[in-house]
Amino acid sequence: MFDWLKYDNIVKKGYENEEKQISEFLKRHIEKNAQIRELPIFNKPDQEILNRIEAMDIPAHGRDSLEVARELVDDVFEHAMLIQHPRFYSFVASAVSPYSLAGSILTDIYNVHAGGWELAPCAGLIEEKLVKWMGSCAGYGSDKVGGVFLSGGSMANMSAMVAARDSRLTPEEFSKGMVYFSDQTHSSNEKGLRIIGFRNDQIVKIPTDDRFVIRTDLLEEAIVRDLAAGKRPFAIIGNIGTTNTGSIDPLDEMGKIAKKYNLWFHIDGAFGASILISPIYRNLAKGVELSDSLSWDTHKWLMQTYSCSTLVVKDKSTLLNSFTEHPEYLADVNSSEHNDSWDLGPEMSRPHRAIKLWYTIQATGTNMLAELIEYSFFNANLVKKDLKKLPWWKIISEPSCGTINFRYEPEGFSDEQINTLTDRISKEIIESGFAYIVTTTLRGKKTLRMCIINANTTEDDLHKTIALLNEIAVRETEKMRAS
Numbered sequence: 001m002f003d004w005l006k007y008d009n010i011v012k013k014g015y016e017n018e019e020k021q022i023s024e025f026l027k028r029h030i031e032k033n034a035q036i037r038e039l040p041i042f043n044k045p046d047q048e049i050l051n052r053i054e055a056m057d058i059p060a061h062g063r064d065s066l067e068v069a070r071e072l073v074d075d076v077f078e079h080a081m082l083i084q085h086p087r088f089y090s091f092v093a094s095a096v097s098p099y100s101l102a103g104s105i106l107t108d109i110y111n112v113h114a115g116g117w118e119l120a121p122c123a124g125l126i127e128e129k130l131v132k133w134m135g136s137c138a139g140y141g142s143d144k145v146g147g148v149f150l151s152g153g154s155m156a157n158m159s160a161m162v163a164a165r166d167s168r169l170t171p172e173e174f175s176k177g178m179v180y181f182s183d184q185t186h187s188s189n190e191k192g193l194r195i196i197g198f199r200n201d202q203i204v205k206i207p208t209d210d211r212f213v214i215r216t217d218l219l220e221e222a223i224v225r226d227l228a229a230g231k232r233p234f235a236i237i238g239n240i241g242t243t244n245t246g247s248i249d250p251l252d253e254m255g256k257i258a259k260k261y262n263l264w265f266h267i268d269g270a271f272g273a274s275i276l277i278s279p280i281y282r283n284l285a286k287g288v289e290l291s292d293s294l295s296w297d298t299h300k301w302l303m304q305t306y307s308c309s310t311l312v313v314k315d316k317s318t319l320l321n322s323f324t325e326h327p328e329y330l331a332d333v334n335s336s337e338h339n340d341s342w343d344l345g346p347e348m349s350r351p352h353r354a355i356k357l358w359y360t361i362q363a364t365g366t367n368m369l370a371e372l373i374e375y376s377f378f379n380a381n382l383v384k385k386d387l388k389k390l391p392w393w394k395i396i397s398e399p400s401c402g403t404i405n406f407r408y409e410p411e412g413f414s415d416e417q418i419n420t421l422t423d424r425i426s427k428e429i430i431e432s433g434f435a436y437i438v439t440t441t442l443r444g445k446k447t448l449r450m451c452i453i454n455a456n457t458t459e460d461d462l463h464k465t466i467a468l469l470n471e472i473a474v475r476e477t478e479k480m481r482a483s
């Protein structure tokens with residue numbers, strides 16, 4: 001028999017503890033954040049901690065929840081990589097806005113079901129307003145604009161391809177459909193296409209030029225060739241901010257090609273679409289307004305906690321066409337006047353991700369966020385200037401969207417030796433705990449990649465990071481020469 005009294009006691013205790021937990025951990029988090037610059041980027045869990053967790057049961061009887069929470073903080077969260085550290089320059093990781101954090105906590109406390117409009121009309125309105133604002137940043141300028149908040153760029157890119165497929169192909173044509181994007185396009189695009197049923201031979205990667213942007217002459221050539229072979233080109237994908245180099249494709253040229261061949265034009269702006277709010281840098285994305293859809297992750301450059309991404313489309317009916325289902329159990333809660341977000345994307349139950357972005361923008365204003373974007377461009381240029389003053393450092397990709405690739409190429413070293421040296425420099429700087437810089441590979445060359453989009457990164461952080469990289473590079477070069 002279910003013991004209500006016992007259950008009730010557990011719940012009451014849970015609520016009492018919740019207040020203590022939230023204030024205790026928030027206080028700890030704020031204190032830690034205040035001294036984040038002094039902390040190592042990764043306090044790796046030792047074997048003892050891993051063994052302790054490994055040995056834990058999934059208990060039949062509960063235990064003190066405060067104790068559980070403390071274990072989680074001490075053993076789990078304190079030993080995760082501090083990707084918000086101002087000298088964490090890898091992936092596409094920014095600082096988190098305290099307003100996003102607060103918005104996220106609020107969203108969790110109220111646990112709003114953000115699937116249907118009727119479940120939280122005011123929250124739905126907030127999401128709709130943000131989607132429209134993002135559409136206006138992209139220059140979509142139409143009252144048909146729509147979209148949906150999703151977990152990340154991967155889901156946004158995949159959902160865009162569902163809409164593209166359904167709007168340009170009949171089901172009979174699916175097996176002949178062809179999609180084109182540059183060889184620098186994020187892997188989530190390819191993965192998404194495979195998830196929704198496309199084969200590898202339906203995905204064409206177009207070479208890029210020396211700025212790592214798509215060669216539109218080769219793009220058009222590939223489309224013409226496939227049309228002549230009886231295939232059905234249906235979509236092209238452009239980039240605002242590629243992951244490797246922050247490059248921006250020639251969107252206006254791509255838009256013209258899309259129009260000429262009646263193709264869906266998607267833009268993966270998961271990383272870089274945030275430049276659209278900067279009056280200084282939005283011009284770099286000229287042609288974005290010609291696209292049909294845009295992925296925009298605010299958990300990348302706009303300081304949101306995971307997860308917060310938006311898929312914006314020029315014509316909302318394309319999403320409705322692909323994602324609407326009307327099961328009998330939702331008949332009473334489907335909104336007749338507004339769109340339910342379960343009809344705009346693949347998710348049904350989901351957290352209200354728009355709330356934290358709304359909270360952040362209301363509290364900071366878009367001007368401050370635009371300044372953050374501009375600061376990132378400035379910082380990547382500063383790194384370039386520092387490197388230029390030192391011997392043997394070579395810029396492999398020019399600064400773009402706060403991202404720069406470079407490597408140390410000492411005299412007399414072969415390409416293979418430089419690749420090994422680059423790996424060693426990365427490993428050493430990571431082990432120092434001072435900065436986190438991983439490698440990537442561009443045209444077969446291993447490079448050090450810095451993505452500098454954290455609002456808390458200072459000029460001093462950058463000068464010290466480059467000085468340390470140089471010190472390591474000189475030392476490792478000597479070691480390699482001696483061996």
Ligand SMILES: Cc1ncc(COP(=O)(O)O)c(C=O)c1O
Nearest residue numbers: 092152153154186188243270271
């Ligand atoms: C350009 C680009 N697109 C898509 C993604 C995937 O986004 P997410 O990790 O949010 O799914 C990333 C991730 O870094 C990215 O840089």
